[in-house]
Amino acid sequence: MSEMAASLPEGQQRFLDRQAERIRRLRExxxxxxxxxxxxxxxxxxxxxxxxxxxxxxxxxxRCIGVDLVTKRILKACQKRDKRNLQNLHFLKAEIREFLKAWPEHLTLERVFILFPDPWPKKRHAKNRILQSSLLDALGQIAKEGTQLHFRTDHPENFAWGMEVIASHADWHIRDDIEWPFENPSFFQDLLGDYQSLTACFSPLETGESESQ
Incomplete structure (x- = not known):
């Protein structure tokens, strides 16, 4: 491993070192x-x-945690939290995959919201959409049986993409029988007008059980 690390280009090694430091700080x-x-x-x-x-x-x-990459968004979110003195709410600036790598073992994911993400509408940019099989894998590492994922978008193609990604994953299963857990009308959501929502549950045993029957 050390020989491989030594053979990395200097710029790539610096990137990996900075990433490791960000993950360490997030875990702390x-x-x-x-x-x-x-x-x-x-x-x-x-x-x-x-x-x-x-x-x-x-x-x-x-216990609620919000993650975003944009500093100004996090600062405004923290202002809302502090104005209401919400001790159970936390906002962190982080890239989501680094954040999930930093996740401590004593915490378990109960529920995750992905609301109106960037749709990356062009087909060649689909790899940039937030819902990917790799993200579901990472969420599954910190989830428990029955953990719920709630996805909402105003972009039909992005919704179809999300449906396909989840439907093709072995451990996450779309559930039409579960109601949206919490509605909070906002200027942004009202401005968008039409949107679609789905809920999926983490159930890694479901596939194995169905195959054995």
């Missing part, structure tokens, strides 16, 4: 947020924190 932050075993509600791409702030306000017993 997460441990500071929750020092004992807990279940967590996660929003990927939390924006200015409108939805998750309202959710945390209505669910004071739930």
């Amino acid at each position: 932050t997460l441990v500071e947020i929750a020092r004992v075993p807990e279940t967590v509600t996660l929003e990927i791409g939390c924006g200015h924190g409108h939805y998750l702030t309202a959710y945390a306000l209505q669910h004071p017993d739930k």
